Amino acid sequence: MLPLSLLSPLGQTKIYLYAKPADMRKSFNGLHAIVQSEFRRDIRTGDVFVFLNRRLDRIKLIHWDRDGLAIWMKRLERGTFQRPRGSPDAAQVEMDATDLALLLSGIELASVKRRPRYALDSAKRTAPQSMES
Numbered sequence: 553m554l555p556l557s558l559l560s561p562l563g564q565t566k567i568y569l570y571a572k573p574a575d576m577r578k579s580f581n582g583l584h585a586i587v588q589s590e591f592r593r594d595i596r597t598g599d600v601f602v603f604l605n606r607r608l609d610r611i612k613l614i615h616w617d618r619d620g621l622a623i624w625m626k627r628l629e630r631g632t633f634q635r636p637r638g639s640p641d642a643a644q645v646e647m648d649a650t651d652l653a654l655l656l657s658g659i660e661l662a663s664v665k666r667r668p669r670y671a672l673d674s675a676k677r678t679a680p681q682s683m684e685s
C-alpha cells in the first residue's frame with residue numbers, strides 16, 4: 553500500500569510516468585538525475601515520478617516527502633504492468649491518481665472509459681472569474 557503522503561491531497565499531486573524503460577538498479581541519485589534531466593522538474597515540489605522497467609514487471613515511484621526523497625517499489629511475481637500511451641516523442645506521460653491506481657491494480661487501461669467531468673483548463677486557473685453570466 554502506498555503511503556498516504558504520496559498522494560495527498562489527491563487532486564493536487566501531479567504524477568509523471570517516464571516514457572522510456574528505466575534501469576531498476578537506479579536508486580535515489582540515479583532517479584533524481586532522470587527527474588532533473590529528462591522531466592526538467594524540481595523533485596521538491598511534491599510531484600510523483602513513476603518508472604517502469606523494460607519487462608514491465610517492476611515499478612518505482614519517487615517523490616519528495618517533506619524532508620527527503622522516498623522511493624516505493626513493486627515487483628510482480630506474475631504478469632506485467634501496462635505502460636500508458638502518450639505521444640511517441642514525449643519523454644513523459646502525465647497521469648492522475650486514478651490512472652496510477654489502475655496501473656498498479658493491473659486494469660487494462662485501453663478498456664477504461666472515462667465519463668465526462670468538469671475540469672478547469674490551465675488558462676482559467678490563472679485568473680479567477682466570477683460565476684455570474
